[in-house]
Amino acid sequence: MEFDVPKAKHWIKILNSKIQVQKNYLTDLDLAIGDGDHGLNMARGFQEVINKIENKEYPDLSTLFKEIGMTILSKVGGASGPLYGTAFIKASPIFQNKESITISELAQAFNASLEGLKLRGRAQIGDKTMIDVWEPVVTFMMEQGDSLRPNDLAQLAEKTKEATKNLEAKKGRAAYLGKRSIGHIDPGAASSCYLFKALANVLEGEDCDE
Template identity: 40%
Template structure:
């Protein structure tokens, strides 16, 4: 299946459903090392994003992603709003005007999204943040030779990246206040990033 406006819309609808389904799980992960609102905030933001996508005709893949970005920036709050907003804004900027997206463009868009998230949040690998799921996922896309295989590999890499946050001591965000006590818990932001790629794999690559 191609990456284009309609499949990107389907991806966003799938991610919104995923955030609703996993809201409670993300709240529990965030309660352990943060302030317990990640699932609620992401769900509120994605429901708003889907409503705004339905409210107006979207010209292309880039327009879909920018609409999602603006919805998240204005409704999510917390750190996740600006960070996911930046991620979708960068994706949308690179993919602007494209009717159908090939693997090199898609990988380049995700590289820019990763750079944007790191510039805004100042997080590095192993800081126990969403970046720990994003880095391996983007690397998997860049290493792929086929778009669908690449998206599947990215989802698997994001999953492994999220799981690997469990033993880490947080160095960014609210979990960093806990110091050593943040170890032993999976990072909620890395987990929602995994669900973003899982939705992509289920939409684009089945």
């Protein structure tokens, strides 16, 4: 399995479709424990990403990831904007001058993303944020390396997203709710789950949706 510019673009396309379709769902999750804009933010940002990258050629994955990150950074706002932006930007140096990479390399790139996310957001695992999806998923990718089975990735993303339901938020807007945040899925964990599931789809070579 290899990952290259066309696959990356395809990944973002699947992800964006999912976000557009689930915009209201993400917003509803955020209405419950935040301020109700996560769906709007993600939909606005990723649509802009698609508009930017769709008909443009990229010499390597690094350039593409940087453009995706910068676009997110300048179009999303809120908490998720700098986080997702950071994730893509931090991944990009690993791909420097590479048109195509192995899954191990991709895992390393995501690991750099994860470190960036944690540095930027100062959240730990268990704080009921997107980190609760990112950290286990990226750790799993690092462990599996080139033998990663995309379906396992998707299942882990789903499971960790669902698991945020039982957590009490410590970071982000949901933290204001304290114990009242328990019982709700974290919106950023949900969008991150879409991100990894879309990736699994692309790695499987299919783009069927759940």
